[in-house]
Amino acid sequence: MMNPDKFYSIVVPLYNEEENVPLLINTVKDIMKEYRYELILVDDFSTDRTAMAIKKIAASDVVLIELTKNYGQSSALMAGIDYASGDHIITMDGDMQNDPSDIPMMIKKINENEYDLVIGKRQKRQDNLVRTFPSKIANFIIRRTTKLNVTDHGCALKVFNSETAKNLDLYGESHRFITLHAHLNGARITEVPIKHHARQFGVSKYGIGRTTKVINDLILLLFNQKYLQKPIYLFGNIGLATFISGMLINIYLLIEKFMGYSIGGRPLLILGILLVFVGIQLFTTGIIIDLLMKTYYESQKKRPFNIRKVSVF
Template sequence: MDASQFYSVVVPLYNEAENAPLLIQAVHDALKNYPYELILIDDFSTDETVKVVKDLAAPNVVLIELKKNYGQSSALMAGIDYASGDYIITMDGDMQNDPSDIPMMIEKLNSGSYDLVVGQRQKRQDNLLRTFPSKVANFIIRTTTKLNVKDHGCALKVFTKDTAKELDLYGESHRFITLHAHMNGARIAEVPVKHHSRKFGVSKYGIGRTTKVINDLLLLLFNQKYLQKPIYLFGNIGILIFGLGMLINFYLLILKILGNSIGGRPLLILGILLVFVGIQFFTTGIIIDLLMKTYYESQKKRPFNIRKISSF
């Protein structure tokens, strides 16, 4: 790890009064020979978390207090926005991640010119309510994208500054930071890291958030495949449904020509309905395509990210 570089460790906290002192000490032990800042973001804790951190008044520690409980994604975004390090490290505040893995991860990032190194938790110390949704999400991501990362839920990650600053985190999307970075063109490596059981407090994540996670995942997958070309999704669905409706109506037309009564057939209603639904899907694709263009142009965004510009 290069001592000439500056490191920012970003950690969201919510009701972690017992773990905060252990976290601060563990980060100091791991990075004591390097210039660093530890950015703790209190997500409107209802226990003594803020008081404990302030009473410690530890060097190199920055405490950001949010006005209300916004959730982990917003807390991470606040910390990343504030961070000034050449490398930005994220981890959970429950002491299940081990800061001693950070130097190894930074070495890995530099050794392969990676933009992001993510941890893969070994012998994960969590119950089924946490591991099952994580396994489902990891499986879906691996099978629907080209990103071969086995543990998207591990909070311990090391970013280059530019990679972290490009992230836009909303909802529960902090669980898919690796996929966000992949969509932005980041080069990613995964390394095994230690994982500990929680000593104090209780998990703030359970099966109740599974539907939120699935919704965010589906939105991310849509953005990855169709954000810049929504007409390909909605237009293709519309053409398929419209074509099926027209086939049904053509079949009924032939029956009518042959002298059969079709007025009382449910198939007639289905055929007409499919034609109108197909048209609606196609026109929806056109509208979303226009909204996509407005999204990029109104904010002067570009549908691409430039890694580097060199002049010779």
């Protein structure tokens, strides 16, 4: 049942979606007519007439944010989320591959259950192999390396409570891992099946070149999850293993030297010395990063934890 007291912010990043904008605005207006809402359209410095198309059709419930240059989807999303004032914040793509008709079902899901984030799982995804293959790899890696059992991290259609959305920090291409960001912040998450359509207008902005960016962001996120507060455990362990390997090689060569063998021209000697120095460097790197981590929290008066709520009886 609809809660008339709730206000919803729909955030849509746009880049060269001139032909999709009228359909997007009219469809959202029709679907959300029984809700109190605002539609926040973030134009990420489009090179076509996206902004003009919005201004021609925009009504009182539409907000247009125009960025000064092309910052990318993560920054565009954060600009919209920062501006949003809704009790719940809904994100979706502007290419109309997400179906706004799924929004009421997702709103009902987050209102009736104690979830912080409801995300869509695209059924019969209408994308080519260039988009689906890297996505499947990333989804598999996340499921195997975290406790987050979500199958479609790349789906843009999501419904957050306001606090969860406002606590997101998105950089680079990390909008693709919003669900993992929220999970690391302690959000309660569920996944629901939604419709997915083929793009009717415009061209996809996703190319195979973005795959390396996605992989780099994923590695960074996994590091943050396991080692942000204890980096010495990662660098220290690798450093110790490398140092010990080098020392074992050097001890072996020293024994051979005492036995009368020549070791001066052997590549193994170079490897042994190199491993010792690399091990020392890795260990000291872990110490330095550990100090930087403490400075990061203490200088901003942050705490390495989030409190869900405090009940006083």
